[in-house]
Amino acid sequence: MSLYEKIKNREESLSLVGLGYVGMPIAIEFAKRGVKVIGFDLNAAKIELYKSGIDPTNEVGDEAIQTSTMEFAADECKLREAKFHIVAVPTPVNDDHTPDLTPVEGASRILGRNLTKDSVVVFESTVYPGVTEDVCVPILEKESGLKCGVDFKIGYSPERINPGDKVHRLNTITKIVSGMDDETLDTVAKVYEIVVDAGVHRAESIKVAEAAKVIENSQRDINIAFMNELSIIFNKMGIDTQSVLKAAGTKWNFLNFYPGLVGGHCIGVDPYYLTYKAEELGYHSQIILSGRRINDDMGRYVAEQLVKKLIAAELPVRNARVGILGFTFKENCPDTRNTKIIDIVKELNEYGIQPMIADPVADADEAERLYGVKFCSMDDIKECDAVVLAVAHTEIAALTIAQIDEMFKSSENAQKVLIDVKGILNRKEYEAAGYSYWRL
Structure with missing residues (x-):
């Protein structure tokens, strides 16, 4: 009987190494389809939350965790009970934009220590072509004492989870x-077909699959960078970028991208994995790195526009009272890691502005731990000189003009500076109401 058949018949278990925004939905779905699942994470506190039926990621919801048959574990020895292992840990970049393979290397060591003969290990973490075979396999072999291709097999299946979607x-x-x-x-294909109703695409090799993943987000990054550059140009021309894109979008083959801050763990990170490998091979990226430079600079650009609006409104810049609504890297997702809103905050600090930040969705503990940022409540955003709508959370996008009015100083002479980063409001309505409105 094949490993796939044993998994289907619940004679063998499947493990998920890393229960974050990517790993948890995969583990839950396999368990839902009748597979025996061991969900492992090094973070014992997170495991305890899961055991108590709480989903800190908001990806699957508390009820899905409470009703799941998955076995949660922080004890790595539990991995010995599984034969099919999926590794879904982050692959961030260092401060110098070089790949940080520490999480995937650490996961490989843990799994290697607990790997049993005839197992299959599948990596989902986004990496440059070659990491699975050249970096992870040697670690698995060293830690387990087993030989890849003889005692265990490996595969790669890039994650395509879109947090908050x-x-x-x-x-x-x-x-x-x-x-x-x-x-x-x-x-690998048959096991994933248990949970993927849309079907699978069998790539020719592990390196092809690794490359396919890393270019998906690089392509989006470049397209968004183009929109951001257009936004800068049109702003200088006094033209509304969103209006231009709506007009251009009437053509059937115009690509539907918009300007914005590019954060998170994928679009703002994956291109650096590709360019790093290209550099190793003697090729210096031109288009990809140009896009990265533009996107990495957009937080500072937004802060500069806010300061210019304050000056134009004859409002003092230093110690200006500024409220920022939203701090996560994307809407309706609590994850603050690699958020670009912090770039706006840091740039405003350079001008002597300490903004108030409110985010009804964000993980407040995480934000304080990673950035030293303490949130206030939405009700505390008042008596402001300027307000920045930074993230299009449903709660923020639903704000009425009356509610936004209440966030500003009541003086009739004071102009209300409103920075709508995501372009979620009706520009004409707010300009007609006397706002000094700006958006990307």
Whole structure:
């Protein structure tokens, strides 16, 4: 009987190493489809939350965790009970934008220590081509004493989870799968087909699958960078970028991208993995790194526009009372890691402005730990000289003009400076109401 059949018949277990925004939805879905799942994470506090039925990521919801048959574990020895392992840990970049493989290397060491013969290990973490075979496999072999290709097999299936997206889910997105040989590829494909209703795409090799993932987000990054550059140009011309894009979008083959801050763990990170490998091979990226430079600078650009608006409104810049609504890297997601809103905050600090920050969705403890930022409540955003709508959370996007009015100083002579980063408001309505309105 094949490993796939044993998993289907609940004779063997599947493990998920890393229960974050990517790993948890995968683990939950497999358990929901009748697979015996061991969910492992090094973070014992997170595991305790899961055991108590709480989903800190908001990706699957408390009820899905409370009703799941998955076995949660912070004890790495539990991994010995599984034969099919999926590794879904972050792959961030260092301060110098070089790949930080520490999490995936650490996960490989943990898994290697607990790897049993005839297992299959599939990595989902976004990496540059070659990491799975050249970095992870040697660690697995060293820690386990087993030989890859003889005692265990490996595969790669890049994650396509979109945090906060309730439409494009694991089971509705075609899954790329790969394996070190035809037999492994077949096993990996069949196991993922248990949960992916949209089907799988069998890549020719592990390196092809790794490359496919890293260019998906690089492509988006470049397109958004183009929109951000257009926004800068049109701003100088006094033209509203959103209006231009709406007009251009009437052509059937115009790509539907908009300017914005590019943070998170994928679009703002993955391109650096590709350019790092290219540099190793003697090629210096031109288009990809140009896009990265533009996108990495947009937080500072937004802060500069806010300061210019304050000056134009004859409001003092130093110690200006500024409220920022939203701090996460994307809407309706509590994750603050690699948020670009912090770039706005830091740049405003350079001008002597200590903004008040409110975010009804964000993980407040995480924000304080990572950035030293303490949130206030939405009700505390008042008597402001300027307000920045930074993230389009549903609660923020639903604000009425009357509610936004209440956030500003009541003096009739004071202009209300409103920075709408995501362009969620009706520009004409707010300008007609006397606002000094600006958006990307």
